[in-house]
Amino acid sequence: MAVRVEDAVPVEATARSAAPPPGRRRSLRSVVEIVLLAVLLVVMLFPVVWMLETSLKEGRDVYAVPAKLLGFDVTFDHYKDVFVQRGGTGASDLAVSFQNSVLVAGLSTIIATVLGVPAAWAYSRFTLKAKRDQLFFILSTRFMPPVVVVIPIFLMYRDLSLIDTKLGLILIYSAFNLPFTIWMMKGFVDEVPSEYEDAAMLDGYSRFEAFHRFTLPLLVPGIAATAVFALIFSWNEFVFAVFLTSSEEARTAPPAIAGLIGGTTIDWGLVAASAMVFAVPVLLFAFLVRKHLVAGVTLGAVRR
């Protein structure tokens, strides 16, 4: 079971009401706590709000000193610039990179899922030689510093002429998401009793069919959650993207957005707008899988 934060709320509520009636010191204390939480929340959310405001401001308001928190004219020009070429009608370079990101993140997630789910099932069901060591080895590949891995990958891709191709990125992202998929899915498979498969096999199904017809349908919600996380990881990835691609045709969104600050003058309105366009899908997806966040962000290692 993944931890469900919301589940604990009613328990807490009843426990609170069962406590002795709050005295004056208690209520003062809880006021202090609420204020502290509110301040922390404002600090944590301010940068996001500020970026949203910046993306909607006109050029001169973006650089206004002192900064304008409220009372600026709202414009969607920056968002238009993200998708449409300035002064033209074609798709902008950023729009192309967003398309690439969708393709690369989507395909690498599919590959990682197709390879990872059966492997997770096998690791969960069978007694294999040094199973624990194998699983730990798989997870530790995910811990390698990307900057270090990218050096030999760069040389390898140069020989295989995969440099600056979407295929190259898809492959490396699949390998990068596979350990996560296996660990995360193994947790979900462990929750499905293996007796279902035993029963199916008594009925005359083969082991493969027992997996395919009985266990797999039960795993679908888990597969969906795992895939969403893999999608987020690939979508957000930067290091491999910036070193393994250079042309507009292959570049994904993170290096493209980072490239906006390379020049002498930086159009922060455009940077803000493209960052928002880039971040909003992630936040939406993260909201969908919020029940599995603990397992997801620890690469499937922590679950209870």
Place this chain on the structure above:
Amino acid sequence: MAAPDSTLQPAAPLSAPPAARRFGWLGDRGLAALFISPALGLLLFLSVFPLLWALYLSFTDYSVTRDVPAQWIWFENYVDLLTSDQVHQRAVTTAVYVIGAVGLQTVLGFTIAYLISRRARGRGLMTTLFLTPMMLSPVVVGLFWKFMLDAQFGVVNSFLNTLGLGSVEWLTNQRLALLSVIVVDTWQWTPFIMLIALAGLTAVPRYLYEAAEIDRASEWFRFRRITLPLVWPLLLIAVLFRAIEAFRLFDLVYILTNGGPGVATETLSFHVYKTAFLGFDTGRASAYGILMVIVVIVMAQLYLRYLNRLQGR
């Protein structure tokens, strides 16, 4: 004729095999191999093989830009690196960064989790809001903050000016730059610690507190003797996980300061990048990378050992 039929028919589906037993030739052993080997194959091809290649290169003076065959130079790269003052400096920077950032995140994250766990209502909503920074790409986070910390028109300096304090060069001041990177990393990853601490806090059985209440145990005693010991193992996992991630840090530095001013914010990862992609000293960079991998493996072993213990219970 009708009577025997009605007695026989219900039994028929039971005796006949319901499935044709397709894939019956596939035994457990074969199935396990079939399911696991593609995954392991991809990992070997794109994770293990590159590392072995890097290991080979680390013993040579290979450079991507030169067309000369690599020369085997044994441990020269390693000796150079381990005795280099530059590398020592980067190691110190990285250590300051890891300890500072992870320490701050732990304190802040646990505080927020504790405060949230004491609230009766709105926990789900608050948790979701607090988690926002964590889901963003480091690129987006780096850009957000680079803009906010800008010395001329950044909103942070704008606030300071309104309060009558002077402008501060957050990212270009020799002393402040590393602190700024630590603050940004803390902003992004405090929610991570918070999320896991909250998971630990909500898992503490209620009856322990009730028993303590009956014994009239003080609030501090309850926190010290019940909350902390039960949350600590999970929190430690989160801290180790963050430490590994922080040790590998690259993207935030790349976006925020590009290692500068001077080398004030150059972490080990960033130095590896400079050696490999700006200095084209591939052999040396590989050796550097292998040394980093060794540190990561040690840290990961620690992490996995604790994880093992936690799961074993």
